[in-house]
Amino acid sequence: MVAIVGQQARTALGGDYQQEVDLPSLFKDVAHEYVQMVTAPGQVRHVIDRAFRIARDQRTVTCVIVPLDLQEEKAVEEPPRAHGTIHSGIGRTGARSVPDDASLRAAADILNAGERVAILAGAGALHATDELVEVADRLGAGIAKALLGKAAVPDDLPFVTGSIGLLGTQASWEMMEGCDTLLMVGSSFPYSEFLPKEGQARGVQVDLDGRKLGLRYPMEVNLVGDSADTLRALLPLLQRKTDRGWREGIEAGVARWWQTLEQRAMTEAKPVNPQRVFRELSPLLPDACIVCCDSGTVAGWYARDLKFRRGMMGSVSGSLASMGCALPYALAAKMAHPARPVVALVGDGAMQMLGINALITIAHRWKEWTDRRLPILVLNNGDLNMVTWEQRANAGDRRFDASQLLPGFPYAEYAKLLGRAACASTSRSWSSSRGRKRWPPTARWWWRSWSTPTCRRCRRTCRTSRSGTT
Ligand SMILES: Cc1ncc(C[n+]2csc(CCOP(=O)(O)OP(=O)(O)O)c2C)c(N)n1
Numbered sequence: 001m002v003a004i005v006g007q008q009a010r011t012a013l014g015g016d017y018q019q020e021v022d023l024p025s026l027f028k029d030v031a032h033e034y035v036q037m038v039t040a041p042g043q044v045r046h047v048i049d050r051a052f053r054i055a056r057d058q059r060t061v062t063c064v065i066v067p068l069d070l071q072e073e074k075a076v077e078e079p080p081r082a083h084g085t086i087h088s089g090i091g092r093t094g095a096r097s098v099p100d101d102a103s104l105r106a107a108a109d110i111l112n113a114g115e116r117v118a119i120l121a122g123a124g125a126l127h128a129t130d131e132l133v134e135v136a137d138r139l140g141a142g143i144a145k146a147l148l149g150k151a152a153v154p155d156d157l158p159f160v161t162g163s164i165g166l167l168g169t170q171a172s173w174e175m176m177e178g179c180d181t182l183l184m185v186g187s188s189f190p191y192s193e194f195l196p197k198e199g200q201a202r203g204v205q206v207d208l209d210g211r212k213l214g215l216r217y218p219m220e221v222n223l224v225g226d227s228a229d230t231l232r233a234l235l236p237l238l239q240r241k242t243d244r245g246w247r248e249g250i251e252a253g254v255a256r257w258w259q260t261l262e263q264r265a266m267t268e269a270k271p272v273n274p275q276r277v278f279r280e281l282s283p284l285l286p287d288a289c290i291v292c293c294d295s296g297t298v299a300g301w302y303a304r305d306l307k308f309r310r311g312m313m314g315s316v317s318g319s320l321a322s323m324g325c326a327l328p329y330a331l332a333a334k335m336a337h338p339a340r341p342v343v344a345l346v347g348d349g350a351m352q353m354l355g356i357n358a359l360i361t362i363a364h365r366w367k368e369w370t371d372r373r374l375p376i377l378v379l380n381n382g383d384l385n386m387v388t389w390e391q392r393a394n395a396g397d398r399r400f401d402a403s404q405l406l407p408g409f410p411y412a413e414y415a416k417l418l419g420r421a422a423c424a425s426t427s428r429s430w431s432s433s434r435g436r437k438r439w440p441p442t443a444r445w446w447w448r449s450w451s452t453p454t455c456r457r458c459r460r461t462c463r464t465s466r467s468g469t470t
Contacts, residue, residue: 002051005066006065007023007068010039013067031061031062034050034055036064038066039070044066045086051064056092057092096226096229097229099230110204110221115241118141118196119143119144119185120189121146121149122187124149125227126313129154135235138235141159143159144161146189159251161257162254164194171254171256174253180201180202203219205219206225207224266279272425286341290313290342291308291342293346294317296323302316327355327358330343344375356409356411356414363418378411380411387404388404
Protein backbone atom coordinates (compact mmCIF):
# COMPACT_ATOMS: atom_id res chain seq x y z
CA MET A 1 0.00 0.00 0.00
CA VAL A 2 1.24 3.46 -0.87
CA ALA A 3 -0.26 6.29 1.19
CA ILE A 4 -0.12 9.64 -0.63
CA VAL A 5 -1.00 12.33 1.89
CA GLY A 6 -1.26 16.12 1.86
CA GLN A 7 0.67 18.59 4.02
CA GLN A 8 0.48 22.32 4.69
CA ALA A 9 2.13 24.57 2.11
CA ARG A 10 5.94 24.56 2.09
CA THR A 11 5.86 28.30 2.75
CA ALA A 12 4.09 27.69 6.08
CA LEU A 13 6.11 24.72 7.35
CA GLY A 14 8.12 25.37 10.48
CA GLY A 15 5.76 28.17 11.46
CA ASP A 16 3.51 26.23 13.87
CA TYR A 17 0.84 26.84 11.27
CA GLN A 18 -2.74 25.57 11.34
CA GLN A 19 -2.91 21.84 10.45
CA GLU A 20 0.88 21.62 10.31
CA VAL A 21 1.83 18.18 11.63
CA ASP A 22 5.23 16.48 11.64
CA LEU A 23 3.98 13.87 9.15
CA PRO A 24 7.28 12.06 8.44
CA SER A 25 7.56 11.31 12.18
CA LEU A 26 3.88 10.40 12.42
CA PHE A 27 4.05 7.85 9.61
CA LYS A 28 7.57 6.61 10.30
CA ASP A 29 6.50 3.73 12.52
CA VAL A 30 4.18 2.01 10.08
CA ALA A 31 5.78 3.22 6.82
CA HIS A 32 9.36 2.87 8.05
CA GLU A 33 10.57 1.21 4.83
CA TYR A 34 9.95 4.47 2.94
CA VAL A 35 8.39 7.76 3.99
CA GLN A 36 9.35 10.91 2.09
CA MET A 37 8.05 14.45 1.80
CA VAL A 38 8.55 15.86 -1.67
CA THR A 39 9.72 19.47 -1.79
CA ALA A 40 10.34 20.01 -5.53
CA PRO A 41 8.35 18.91 -8.60
CA GLY A 42 11.48 17.37 -10.14
CA GLN A 43 11.61 14.91 -7.24
CA VAL A 44 8.07 13.54 -7.55
CA ARG A 45 8.72 10.99 -10.33
CA HIS A 46 11.40 9.00 -8.57
CA VAL A 47 9.82 9.29 -5.12
CA ILE A 48 6.53 7.87 -6.41
CA ASP A 49 8.34 5.16 -8.41
CA ARG A 50 10.33 4.11 -5.36
CA ALA A 51 7.34 4.22 -3.01
CA PHE A 52 5.52 1.72 -5.24
CA ARG A 53 8.58 -0.42 -5.86
CA ILE A 54 9.44 -0.72 -2.16
CA ALA A 55 5.81 -1.31 -1.11
CA ARG A 56 5.54 -4.13 -3.59
CA ASP A 57 8.93 -5.67 -3.04
CA GLN A 58 8.77 -5.58 0.77
CA ARG A 59 4.99 -6.20 0.93
CA THR A 60 4.67 -3.17 3.18
CA VAL A 61 3.22 0.32 3.52
CA THR A 62 5.11 3.32 2.15
CA CYS A 63 4.15 6.97 2.32
CA VAL A 64 4.64 10.06 0.15
CA ILE A 65 3.79 13.47 1.61
CA VAL A 66 2.91 16.21 -0.88
CA PRO A 67 2.67 19.82 0.43
CA LEU A 68 -0.29 21.84 -0.78
CA ASP A 69 1.60 24.46 -2.79
CA LEU A 70 3.66 21.75 -4.51
CA GLN A 71 0.44 20.04 -5.63
CA GLU A 72 -0.35 23.13 -7.68
CA GLU A 73 2.96 23.31 -9.51
CA LYS A 74 3.53 21.98 -13.01
CA ALA A 75 4.66 18.37 -13.19
CA VAL A 76 8.24 17.66 -14.29
CA GLU A 77 7.84 14.50 -16.30
CA GLU A 78 11.47 14.32 -17.34
CA PRO A 79 14.01 15.90 -14.97
CA PRO A 80 16.91 17.76 -16.65
CA ARG A 81 20.00 15.62 -17.37
CA ALA A 82 22.14 17.26 -14.71
CA HIS A 83 24.09 16.49 -11.57
CA GLY A 84 21.69 15.81 -8.64
CA THR A 85 18.70 14.62 -10.66
CA ILE A 86 17.30 11.13 -10.77
CA HIS A 87 15.80 9.32 -13.77
CA SER A 88 13.75 6.40 -12.43
CA GLY A 89 11.67 3.76 -14.21
CA ILE A 90 8.84 1.39 -13.41
CA GLY A 91 7.92 -2.29 -13.75
CA ARG A 92 9.27 -5.62 -12.53
CA THR A 93 8.86 -9.24 -13.39
CA GLY A 94 7.74 -12.03 -11.10
CA ALA A 95 10.45 -14.10 -9.47
CA ARG A 96 10.71 -17.63 -8.20
CA SER A 97 12.41 -17.78 -4.86
CA VAL A 98 13.82 -21.14 -3.77
CA PRO A 99 16.74 -21.88 -1.41
CA ASP A 100 19.85 -23.55 -2.83
CA ASP A 101 20.14 -27.34 -3.06
CA ALA A 102 22.48 -27.72 -0.08
CA SER A 103 20.06 -25.83 2.20
CA LEU A 104 17.10 -27.87 0.99
CA ARG A 105 19.02 -31.09 1.61
CA ALA A 106 19.98 -29.95 5.15
CA ALA A 107 16.33 -29.14 5.89
CA ALA A 108 15.15 -32.46 4.49
CA ASP A 109 17.67 -34.36 6.64
CA ILE A 110 16.21 -32.80 9.78
CA LEU A 111 12.62 -33.41 8.73
CA ASN A 112 13.36 -37.00 7.72
CA ALA A 113 15.14 -37.71 11.02
CA GLY A 114 12.26 -36.36 13.12
CA GLU A 115 9.73 -38.81 14.55
CA ARG A 116 7.13 -36.28 15.68
CA VAL A 117 6.93 -33.36 13.27
CA ALA A 118 4.75 -30.30 13.90
CA ILE A 119 4.05 -27.69 11.22
CA LEU A 120 3.13 -24.08 11.94
CA ALA A 121 1.70 -22.15 8.97
CA GLY A 122 1.21 -18.38 8.82
CA ALA A 123 0.06 -15.65 6.45
CA GLY A 124 3.06 -16.30 4.20
CA ALA A 125 1.73 -19.79 3.50
CA LEU A 126 -1.77 -18.80 2.39
CA HIS A 127 -0.98 -19.73 -1.20
CA ALA A 128 0.74 -23.00 -0.26
CA THR A 129 -2.30 -25.12 0.69
CA ASP A 130 -1.54 -28.13 -1.53
CA GLU A 131 2.13 -28.12 -0.61
CA LEU A 132 1.45 -27.91 3.13
CA VAL A 133 -1.04 -30.77 2.98
CA GLU A 134 1.33 -32.91 0.99
CA VAL A 135 4.33 -32.23 3.23
CA ALA A 136 2.21 -32.95 6.33
CA ASP A 137 1.06 -36.19 4.77
CA ARG A 138 4.58 -37.27 3.85
CA LEU A 139 5.95 -36.44 7.31
CA GLY A 140 2.96 -37.75 9.29
CA ALA A 141 2.66 -34.27 10.80
CA GLY A 142 -0.15 -32.03 11.98
CA ILE A 143 -0.59 -28.38 10.97
CA ALA A 144 -1.26 -25.55 13.41
CA LYS A 145 -2.16 -22.10 12.10
CA ALA A 146 -1.23 -18.61 13.27
CA LEU A 147 -4.23 -16.27 13.24
CA LEU A 148 -3.38 -14.64 9.91
CA GLY A 149 -2.74 -18.08 8.40
CA LYS A 150 -6.23 -19.39 9.23
CA ALA A 151 -7.09 -19.86 5.56
CA ALA A 152 -3.79 -21.60 4.72
CA VAL A 153 -5.30 -25.05 5.18
CA PRO A 154 -8.96 -25.97 5.68
CA ASP A 155 -10.21 -26.88 9.16
CA ASP A 156 -12.08 -29.94 7.96
CA LEU A 157 -8.83 -31.90 7.52
CA PRO A 158 -8.43 -34.23 10.51
CA PHE A 159 -4.77 -33.36 11.12
CA VAL A 160 -5.25 -29.58 11.14
CA THR A 161 -5.04 -28.58 14.80
CA GLY A 162 -6.36 -25.05 14.16
CA SER A 163 -5.22 -21.88 15.83
CA ILE A 164 -2.31 -21.51 18.22
CA GLY A 165 -1.54 -19.13 21.09
CA LEU A 166 -3.81 -17.28 23.47
CA LEU A 167 -6.71 -17.86 21.07
CA GLY A 168 -5.49 -21.33 20.19
CA THR A 169 -6.67 -24.89 20.57
CA GLN A 170 -5.76 -27.69 22.95
CA ALA A 171 -4.76 -29.80 19.93
CA SER A 172 -2.18 -27.23 18.78
CA TRP A 173 -0.82 -26.93 22.31
CA GLU A 174 -0.42 -30.70 22.68
CA MET A 175 1.23 -31.02 19.28
CA MET A 176 3.81 -28.31 20.12
CA GLU A 177 4.43 -29.81 23.56
CA GLY A 178 5.04 -33.28 22.13
CA CYS A 179 6.90 -32.66 18.87
CA ASP A 180 10.59 -33.32 18.28
CA THR A 181 10.76 -31.31 15.03
CA LEU A 182 9.20 -27.97 14.12
CA LEU A 183 8.63 -26.79 10.55
CA MET A 184 7.53 -23.15 10.50
CA VAL A 185 6.27 -21.79 7.19
CA GLY A 186 5.58 -18.12 6.48
CA SER A 187 4.87 -17.18 10.05
CA SER A 188 6.10 -14.65 12.55
CA PHE A 189 3.76 -15.89 15.29
CA PRO A 190 5.04 -14.00 18.34
CA TYR A 191 4.18 -16.03 21.47
CA SER A 192 7.16 -18.33 22.02
CA GLU A 193 5.60 -19.94 25.10
CA PHE A 194 3.25 -21.76 22.70
CA LEU A 195 6.15 -23.15 20.64
CA PRO A 196 8.31 -26.09 21.76
CA LYS A 197 10.73 -25.41 24.60
CA GLU A 198 14.25 -24.50 23.46
CA GLY A 199 16.18 -27.69 22.87
CA GLN A 200 13.03 -29.85 22.69
CA ALA A 201 12.72 -29.78 18.92
CA ARG A 202 14.97 -29.36 15.90
CA GLY A 203 13.71 -26.54 13.73
CA VAL A 204 13.36 -25.66 10.05
CA GLN A 205 11.86 -22.34 8.99
CA VAL A 206 10.81 -21.04 5.58
CA ASP A 207 10.29 -17.33 4.98
CA LEU A 208 10.55 -15.01 2.03
CA ASP A 209 11.92 -12.33 4.31
CA GLY A 210 15.32 -13.31 5.69
CA ARG A 211 14.89 -10.84 8.55
CA LYS A 212 12.09 -12.95 10.02
CA LEU A 213 14.10 -16.17 10.19
CA GLY A 214 15.23 -17.72 13.48
CA LEU A 215 13.42 -14.98 15.37
CA ARG A 216 10.88 -16.92 17.46
CA TYR A 217 12.70 -20.24 17.84
CA PRO A 218 16.39 -21.06 17.36
CA MET A 219 16.00 -22.92 14.07
CA GLU A 220 18.69 -25.25 12.80
CA VAL A 221 18.01 -24.52 9.12
CA ASN A 222 16.61 -21.19 7.98
CA LEU A 223 15.40 -21.28 4.38
CA VAL A 224 14.92 -18.01 2.49
CA GLY A 225 12.26 -18.62 -0.12
CA ASP A 226 8.65 -18.49 -1.15
CA SER A 227 6.69 -20.99 0.95
CA ALA A 228 4.93 -22.81 -1.92
CA ASP A 229 8.03 -22.93 -4.16
CA THR A 230 10.25 -24.04 -1.29
CA LEU A 231 7.92 -26.79 -0.05
CA ARG A 232 7.52 -28.03 -3.62
CA ALA A 233 11.32 -28.17 -3.98
CA LEU A 234 11.57 -29.93 -0.62
CA LEU A 235 8.96 -32.61 -1.33
CA PRO A 236 11.10 -34.92 -3.52
CA LEU A 237 13.66 -35.02 -0.70
CA LEU A 238 11.18 -36.03 2.00
CA GLN A 239 10.60 -39.66 2.94
CA ARG A 240 7.15 -40.87 3.86
CA LYS A 241 7.02 -41.79 7.55
CA THR A 242 5.86 -45.36 7.88
CA ASP A 243 5.02 -45.10 11.57
CA ARG A 244 1.77 -43.12 11.61
CA GLY A 245 1.32 -43.22 15.42
CA TRP A 246 2.18 -39.54 15.96
CA ARG A 247 -0.20 -38.46 13.23
CA GLU A 248 -3.01 -40.65 14.60
CA GLY A 249 -2.49 -39.11 18.03
CA ILE A 250 -2.81 -35.61 16.52
CA GLU A 251 -6.00 -36.60 14.72
CA ALA A 252 -7.47 -37.99 17.94
CA GLY A 253 -6.59 -34.71 19.70
CA VAL A 254 -8.24 -32.69 16.92
CA ALA A 255 -11.43 -34.80 17.13
CA ARG A 256 -11.51 -34.37 20.94
CA TRP A 257 -11.08 -30.62 20.55
CA TRP A 258 -14.02 -30.27 18.15
CA GLN A 259 -16.16 -32.20 20.66
CA THR A 260 -15.02 -29.88 23.46
CA LEU A 261 -16.00 -26.87 21.37
CA GLU A 262 -19.38 -28.42 20.64
CA GLN A 263 -20.02 -28.94 24.36
CA ARG A 264 -18.93 -25.41 25.18
CA ALA A 265 -21.15 -23.97 22.46
CA MET A 266 -24.15 -25.92 23.70
CA THR A 267 -23.73 -24.78 27.30
CA GLU A 268 -26.70 -22.65 28.29
CA ALA A 269 -25.72 -19.05 29.00
CA LYS A 270 -27.61 -15.89 29.78
CA PRO A 271 -28.36 -13.94 27.71
CA VAL A 272 -26.65 -15.79 24.80
CA ASN A 273 -23.61 -18.04 24.59
CA PRO A 274 -21.44 -16.37 21.91
CA GLN A 275 -19.74 -19.66 21.04
CA ARG A 276 -23.14 -21.01 20.10
CA VAL A 277 -23.58 -18.16 17.65
CA PHE A 278 -20.28 -19.01 15.93
CA ARG A 279 -20.89 -22.73 15.97
CA GLU A 280 -24.20 -22.14 14.16
CA LEU A 281 -22.68 -19.57 11.82
CA SER A 282 -19.80 -21.76 10.70
CA PRO A 283 -21.67 -24.10 8.29
CA LEU A 284 -23.73 -21.18 6.98
CA LEU A 285 -20.68 -19.33 5.67
CA PRO A 286 -20.94 -19.33 1.87
CA ASP A 287 -18.23 -20.92 -0.24
CA ALA A 288 -15.37 -18.60 -1.14
CA CYS A 289 -16.45 -15.96 1.34
CA ILE A 290 -14.01 -13.55 2.97
CA VAL A 291 -14.39 -13.24 6.74
CA CYS A 292 -13.17 -10.02 8.36
CA CYS A 293 -12.93 -10.16 12.12
CA ASP A 294 -12.38 -7.41 14.67
CA SER A 295 -10.21 -7.36 17.80
CA GLY A 296 -12.12 -8.34 20.92
CA THR A 297 -13.67 -11.55 22.19
CA VAL A 298 -14.96 -12.05 18.65
CA ALA A 299 -11.38 -12.88 17.58
CA GLY A 300 -11.38 -15.84 19.96
CA TRP A 301 -14.56 -17.31 18.49
CA TYR A 302 -13.30 -16.61 14.97
CA ALA A 303 -9.98 -18.35 15.71
CA ARG A 304 -11.45 -21.41 17.36
CA ASP A 305 -15.08 -21.95 16.43
CA LEU A 306 -15.24 -21.07 12.73
CA LYS A 307 -14.36 -23.99 10.50
CA PHE A 308 -12.77 -22.55 7.38
CA ARG A 309 -13.32 -24.54 4.22
CA ARG A 310 -11.04 -24.57 1.19
CA GLY A 311 -11.30 -21.38 -0.86
CA MET A 312 -12.33 -19.10 1.99
CA MET A 313 -10.24 -16.11 3.03
CA GLY A 314 -10.08 -14.34 6.35
CA SER A 315 -8.32 -11.56 8.16
CA VAL A 316 -7.97 -9.86 11.51
CA SER A 317 -5.63 -7.12 12.70
CA GLY A 318 -2.83 -9.57 13.41
CA SER A 319 0.27 -7.60 14.23
CA LEU A 320 -1.29 -4.56 15.88
CA ALA A 321 -4.50 -6.24 17.12
CA SER A 322 -6.18 -2.92 16.55
CA MET A 323 -9.89 -2.46 17.22
CA GLY A 324 -12.06 -1.15 14.42
CA CYS A 325 -10.51 -3.19 11.63
CA ALA A 326 -13.39 -5.48 10.61
CA LEU A 327 -15.52 -3.04 8.63
CA PRO A 328 -12.67 -1.21 6.86
CA TYR A 329 -11.23 -4.63 6.01
CA ALA A 330 -14.63 -5.74 4.74
CA LEU A 331 -14.84 -2.68 2.50
CA ALA A 332 -11.32 -3.32 1.22
CA ALA A 333 -12.24 -6.97 0.59
CA LYS A 334 -15.27 -5.88 -1.45
CA MET A 335 -13.17 -3.50 -3.50
CA ALA A 336 -10.55 -6.18 -4.17
CA HIS A 337 -13.05 -9.04 -4.70
CA PRO A 338 -16.47 -7.58 -5.60
CA ALA A 339 -17.74 -11.00 -6.72
CA ARG A 340 -17.13 -12.71 -3.37
CA PRO A 341 -19.40 -12.62 -0.32
CA VAL A 342 -17.81 -10.85 2.63
CA VAL A 343 -18.73 -11.34 6.29
CA ALA A 344 -17.77 -8.91 9.07
CA LEU A 345 -17.67 -10.00 12.72
CA VAL A 346 -17.40 -7.19 15.23
CA GLY A 347 -17.89 -6.28 18.89
CA ASP A 348 -20.06 -3.34 19.91
CA GLY A 349 -17.00 -1.37 21.10
CA ALA A 350 -15.34 -1.62 17.71
CA MET A 351 -18.68 -0.94 16.02
CA GLN A 352 -19.00 2.31 17.97
CA MET A 353 -15.35 3.21 17.40
CA LEU A 354 -15.46 3.04 13.60
CA GLY A 355 -17.99 0.50 12.35
CA ILE A 356 -21.11 2.63 12.30
CA ASN A 357 -19.31 5.22 10.17
CA ALA A 358 -18.12 2.53 7.77
CA LEU A 359 -21.77 1.48 7.43
CA ILE A 360 -22.45 4.80 5.73
CA THR A 361 -19.85 3.92 3.07
CA ILE A 362 -21.28 0.42 2.69
CA ALA A 363 -24.77 1.85 2.24
CA HIS A 364 -23.33 4.19 -0.37
CA ARG A 365 -21.29 1.67 -2.39
CA TRP A 366 -23.04 -1.71 -2.23
CA LYS A 367 -24.54 -1.38 -5.71
CA GLU A 368 -21.04 -1.45 -7.21
CA TRP A 369 -20.45 -5.03 -6.08
CA THR A 370 -21.31 -8.07 -8.23
CA ASP A 371 -22.03 -10.08 -5.11
CA ARG A 372 -23.76 -7.65 -2.82
CA ARG A 373 -23.69 -9.73 0.32
CA LEU A 374 -21.89 -8.14 3.23
CA PRO A 375 -23.57 -9.28 6.45
CA ILE A 376 -22.21 -7.74 9.65
CA LEU A 377 -22.58 -9.61 12.92
CA VAL A 378 -22.35 -7.26 15.92
CA LEU A 379 -21.86 -8.85 19.33
CA ASN A 380 -23.64 -6.39 21.57
CA ASN A 381 -22.57 -7.02 25.16
CA GLY A 382 -22.38 -3.41 26.37
CA ASP A 383 -18.79 -4.02 27.48
CA LEU A 384 -15.20 -3.78 26.20
CA ASN A 385 -15.25 -7.40 27.20
CA MET A 386 -11.90 -8.69 26.01
CA VAL A 387 -10.05 -6.18 28.16
CA THR A 388 -12.48 -6.62 31.05
CA TRP A 389 -11.52 -10.29 31.07
CA GLU A 390 -7.82 -9.63 30.53
CA GLN A 391 -7.81 -7.35 33.58
CA ARG A 392 -9.72 -9.95 35.58
CA ALA A 393 -7.42 -12.82 34.59
CA ASN A 394 -4.07 -11.03 34.52
CA ALA A 395 -4.41 -8.47 37.30
CA GLY A 396 -7.29 -9.81 39.39
CA ASP A 397 -9.18 -6.54 38.83
CA ARG A 398 -12.94 -6.22 38.99
CA ARG A 399 -14.56 -4.65 35.96
CA PHE A 400 -13.82 -0.92 36.01
CA ASP A 401 -17.10 0.40 34.71
CA ALA A 402 -15.80 3.93 34.03
CA SER A 403 -13.48 2.51 31.40
CA GLN A 404 -15.26 -0.67 30.29
CA LEU A 405 -18.98 -0.01 29.93
CA LEU A 406 -20.40 1.06 26.58
CA PRO A 407 -23.51 3.10 25.90
CA GLY A 408 -26.37 1.29 24.18
CA PHE A 409 -26.86 1.85 20.47
CA PRO A 410 -29.58 0.49 18.14
CA TYR A 411 -27.29 -1.10 15.51
CA ALA A 412 -30.04 -2.83 13.55
CA GLU A 413 -32.23 0.28 13.55
CA TYR A 414 -29.28 2.35 12.38
CA ALA A 415 -28.60 -0.05 9.50
CA LYS A 416 -32.29 0.12 8.55
CA LEU A 417 -32.11 3.91 8.65
CA LEU A 418 -29.39 3.60 6.01
CA GLY A 419 -31.68 1.42 3.91
CA ARG A 420 -30.03 -1.93 4.72
CA ALA A 421 -31.76 -5.07 5.97
CA ALA A 422 -31.03 -5.85 9.62
CA CYS A 423 -32.37 -7.73 12.59
CA ALA A 424 -31.55 -7.75 16.30
CA SER A 425 -31.43 -11.10 18.01
CA THR A 426 -32.13 -10.73 21.71
CA SER A 427 -31.79 -13.10 24.65
CA ARG A 428 -35.58 -13.50 24.60
CA SER A 429 -35.61 -14.62 20.99
CA TRP A 430 -32.90 -17.20 21.71
CA SER A 431 -34.60 -18.64 24.77
CA SER A 432 -37.93 -18.85 22.97
CA SER A 433 -36.47 -20.69 19.98
CA ARG A 434 -37.60 -24.30 19.90
CA GLY A 435 -35.00 -27.05 20.07
CA ARG A 436 -31.55 -26.63 21.58
CA LYS A 437 -29.71 -26.69 18.28
CA ARG A 438 -31.60 -23.90 16.57
CA TRP A 439 -31.08 -20.24 16.14
CA PRO A 440 -33.90 -17.90 17.10
CA PRO A 441 -36.36 -17.62 14.19
CA THR A 442 -35.52 -14.06 13.15
CA ALA A 443 -31.79 -14.62 13.13
CA ARG A 444 -32.16 -17.98 11.40
CA TRP A 445 -34.31 -16.48 8.69
CA TRP A 446 -31.92 -13.63 8.20
CA TRP A 447 -28.75 -15.70 7.92
CA ARG A 448 -30.43 -18.25 5.68
CA SER A 449 -31.76 -15.66 3.31
CA TRP A 450 -28.35 -14.15 3.24
CA SER A 451 -26.40 -17.35 2.66
CA THR A 452 -28.83 -18.60 -0.03
CA PRO A 453 -30.34 -15.43 -1.46
CA THR A 454 -33.79 -15.36 -3.01
CA CYS A 455 -33.75 -14.84 -6.74
CA ARG A 456 -35.73 -11.79 -7.78
CA ARG A 457 -36.94 -13.56 -10.93
CA CYS A 458 -37.93 -17.03 -9.74
CA ARG A 459 -38.67 -16.05 -6.11
CA ARG A 460 -36.84 -19.09 -4.88
CA THR A 461 -33.45 -19.55 -3.29
CA CYS A 462 -31.22 -19.72 -6.26
CA ARG A 463 -27.43 -19.78 -6.23
CA THR A 464 -27.17 -18.07 -9.59
CA SER A 465 -28.58 -14.79 -8.33
CA ARG A 466 -26.46 -12.98 -5.78
CA SER A 467 -28.01 -9.58 -6.21
CA GLY A 468 -31.13 -9.92 -4.06
CA THR A 469 -29.73 -9.25 -0.63
CA THR A 470 -27.18 -7.17 1.17
C1 LIG B 1 -7.62 0.87 18.93
C2 LIG B 1 -7.61 -0.07 20.11
N1 LIG B 1 -7.99 0.37 21.31
C3 LIG B 1 -7.99 -0.46 22.39
C4 LIG B 1 -7.60 -1.76 22.24
C5 LIG B 1 -7.59 -2.71 23.45
N2 LIG B 1 -8.73 -3.63 23.32
C6 LIG B 1 -8.61 -4.84 22.73
S1 LIG B 1 -10.04 -5.65 22.65
C7 LIG B 1 -10.87 -4.41 23.43
C8 LIG B 1 -12.34 -4.52 23.73
C9 LIG B 1 -13.16 -4.78 22.51
O1 LIG B 1 -14.50 -4.52 22.82
P1 LIG B 1 -15.66 -4.88 21.82
O2 LIG B 1 -15.36 -4.39 20.47
O3 LIG B 1 -16.93 -4.39 22.44
O4 LIG B 1 -15.64 -6.46 21.78
P2 LIG B 1 -15.84 -7.48 22.98
O5 LIG B 1 -14.46 -7.79 23.50
O6 LIG B 1 -16.73 -6.83 24.02
O7 LIG B 1 -16.48 -8.68 22.37
C10 LIG B 1 -10.01 -3.36 23.74
C11 LIG B 1 -10.40 -2.11 24.46
C12 LIG B 1 -7.18 -2.19 20.96
N3 LIG B 1 -6.78 -3.44 20.73
N4 LIG B 1 -7.22 -1.34 19.90
